[in-house]
Amino acid sequence: MTAKPEDTLILETTQGRVVIAMRPDLAPNHVAHIKKLVGEGFYDGIVFHRVIDGFMAQTGCPDGTGMGGSKYPNLTQEFNAEPHVRGTCSMARAQNPNSANSQFFICFDDSRFLDRQYTVWGKVTEGMENVDKLKRGEPVDDPDKIVSAKMADAA
Template sequence: MPEAGNTLTLETTQGPVVIEMRPDLAPGHVEHIKKLVAEKFYDGIVFHRVIEGFMAQTGCPHGTGTGGSKYPNLKAEFNAEPHVRGVCSMARAQDPNSANSQFFIVFADARFLDRQYTVWGKVTSGMENVDKIKRGEPVRDPDKIISATVS
């Protein structure tokens, strides 16, 4: 059972997605995500990059993959947690310390990402809703996060 205060629920246009956040793996990232959720940053944000058999990416305020929050980028917290179906990991640019607000949920094993991207959680229910998110790069008429809450 997840520790109290580390359950992230995303109400999406495809249905709810529940994520167990893992501060034991990435304390700085989990703290940052909680701060953004408290500020309602993710409410209304689209899944802008969704690649069949790979992942669904969200968290860009512009809906294009080019933006982040008003806060400084995060220091990488790479860990040994494998990128397998349902894992939530931070998106970043070439610089390992460039993650900010964008993250992705993997559809299938993507072990080539291991120890190069910060894993901070895993979907515990609603993965069938992640599977229904519209695909594309960019996505036409994208699905979105209606609201995000932490409990």
């Protein structure tokens, strides 16, 4: 799967580059929201605060606790049929289905029990080995972070 440059997110992490093909066809509002945050530098310096071996790596909380979000309102869910498999990028949320904001996670392995309950908005196309290297924990001691997040057409 190759995305257009305007739909390709490049994360430079403390473990190396991760390239994500965004899927506006699946979740147009979520993709637009993430692009807006990326453009504002929101994700630069944000840690991977929750990394569970065999499950997923979560990031996007400005205070590193898993409780924070952006200054913008929460998003209405865009659940879709895309499966939660290795490399899937999906929005984290609270119990309310319409509570996703800035936090997202990348699946290490198949997590099909999440299907149609969380909004899938992209997939890692390059650098999954770097996601695999992220330090584990809930919370993570001395966590890895996103050094910079840019869209390929702005990189």
